[in-house]
Amino acid sequence: MLGKGFKLPHLSPSCSPACTRHSARPLPRVHATSVETTFQTASQEAKLWTHVKIFFETPWKQPVLHGSISGANWDDFPLHRVGSAPNRWSFCTLPVPQAPTTASAPLVEFVIRHGSKDEWNKPAQGGNYVIHAPGSYTIRSNAVQASEGTPVMVVSDLDGTMVGDDAATAAFRDWWEEEAVARGSGSVLVYNTGRSLDSFLGLIQEKGHCLAHPDALISAVGTKVYSFDGKSWREDEAWTAQLDKEWDLVAVRDAAYKALTQAGRDNMHFRPKEELNQHKVTCGVRVEVLDSVLASLASSFADAGVQANVITSGHGDWRFMDVVPIRAGKLEALQYVQGLYGFPTQQVVACGDSGNDILMLQGNNPAVVVGNSQPDLVRWYTDQMKTEANSTSGPGGRARLYLAPRHEAYSILEGVQYWNLK
Numbered sequence: 001m002l003g004k005g006f007k008l009p010h011l012s013p014s015c016s017p018a019c020t021r022h023s024a025r026p027l028p029r030v031h032a033t034s035v036e037t038t039f040q041t042a043s044q045e046a047k048l049w050t051h052v053k054i055f056f057e058t059p060w061k062q063p064v065l066h067g068s069i070s071g072a073n074w075d076d077f078p079l080h081r082v083g084s085a086p087n088r089w090s091f092c093t094l095p096v097p098q099a100p101t102t103a104s105a106p107l108v109e110f111v112i113r114h115g116s117k118d119e120w121n122k123p124a125q126g127g128n129y130v131i132h133a134p135g136s137y138t139i140r141s142n143a144v145q146a147s148e149g150t151p152v153m154v155v156s157d158l159d160g161t162m163v164g165d166d167a168a169t170a171a172f173r174d175w176w177e178e179e180a181v182a183r184g185s186g187s188v189l190v191y192n193t194g195r196s197l198d199s200f201l202g203l204i205q206e207k208g209h210c211l212a213h214p215d216a217l218i219s220a221v222g223t224k225v226y227s228f229d230g231k232s233w234r235e236d237e238a239w240t241a242q243l244d245k246e247w248d249l250v251a252v253r254d255a256a257y258k259a260l261t262q263a264g265r266d267n268m269h270f271r272p273k274e275e276l277n278q279h280k281v282t283c284g285v286r287v288e289v290l291d292s293v294l295a296s297l298a299s300s301f302a303d304a305g306v307q308a309n310v311i312t313s314g315h316g317d318w319r320f321m322d323v324v325p326i327r328a329g330k331l332e333a334l335q336y337v338q339g340l341y342g343f344p345t346q347q348v349v350a351c352g353d354s355g356n357d358i359l360m361l362q363g364n365n366p367a368v369v370v371g372n373s374q375p376d377l378v379r380w381y382t383d384q385m386k387t388e389a390n391s392t393s394g395p396g397g398r399a400r401l402y403l404a405p406r407h408e409a410y411s412i413l414e415g416v417q418y419w420n421l422k
């Protein structure tokens with residue numbers, strides 16, 4: 001039993017408050033065992049609690065941890081699928097007391113059951129799994145081990161970066177699921193793309209044989225943020241709501257129409273409606289008139305008192321031009337998601353291949369420019385290196401910006417290797 005004067009917080013079998021990492025708005029991660037949480041006791045005394053996080057490698061759909069915390073009665077705690085490896089890893093975070101409450105009992109003693117079936121996962125040597133200290137642990141091949149290594153948050157563009165060469169995409173997925181997911185308190189995979197959610201869902205269906213599933217999706221050039229709870233996607237409405245500030249869709253559309261009229265319909269057009277949303281106006285612009293279109297927009301925005309991010313990308317005769325709220329964009333959304341998961345900047349690796357990734361790559365976090373990057377991004381990289389060539393602001397005192405020798409997802413693996421995050 002627990003010590004006198006306090007008790008464990010109530011854990012509903014169907015909705016444990018400790019197991020809500022993949023809720024619609026993910027809770028910040030616990031990255032160190034010293035992080036403390038205070039729960040009120042029945043006697044209104046406060047007692048410090050910390051966590052044990054358990055990653056379980058399994059194909060089981062609904063694993064349930066059956067165990068005892070610090071000698072308390074045995075109970076069921078459902079495990080939840082990891083968003084970026086939903087068919088391979090499940091997890092649960094258990095609140096445990098800071099100090100042992102029963103000297104003779106382990107901090108956590110447990111086995112894992114296959115849902116309601118009479119099928120159990122136990123240590124190979126027999127008995128129950130036993131954990132004696134707070135922290136993160138993995139259960140693999142019927143053995144419990146402390147989760148070691150530095151968790152990493154990879155924030156990658158899709159087309160031309162994570163996707164493009166299936167073998168490279170699969171190599172990343174294999175590393176992610178084998179090495180990264182259950183590292184420390186857990187790594188997080190985010191895709192940051194110009195695609196809409198529907199377009200992304202089509203892609204992941206098409207590339208399901210090689211593409212790692214993400215924990216979160218930043219879509220439509222940073223105007224939408226979604227999280228995946230292991231089963232379904234949910235839009236982050238708090239993010240969307242804040243984009244309304246200082247944004248005027250009608251004024252932006254009017255400004256784009258005015259620029260289009262000046263440039264001529266042969267030189268500029270609005271992109272199909274599935275590429276637009278209430279916080280994103282996207283046009284195709286012929287490269288010869290791009291500068292005059294940008295100048296026209298700037299003038300119209302000044303007149304209307306609108307503030308917006310105008311992002312151009314692509315190569316060849318035409319450019320994509322995205323106009324999004326001043327609070328949106330790939331970097332702003334990256335930083336928002338980073339905050340949700342509580343990752344330090346040095347452990348957030350951004351990866352991209354074209355001009356619309358520049359915002360995401362010019363933050364303080366380490367950033368990979370993939371080896372097959374488009375000319376606009378290579379030009380930006382070359383300019384950046386004039387001031388960043390001797391930078392030591394990346395992880396381990398290495399440069400923050402890395403141009404990878406290989407292409408697409410192989411570049412991402414080279415990047416995390418370069419900063420010793422692999």
Ligand SMILES: [Mg+2]
Pocket residue numbers: 157158159160161352353354
């Ligand atoms: Mg791209």
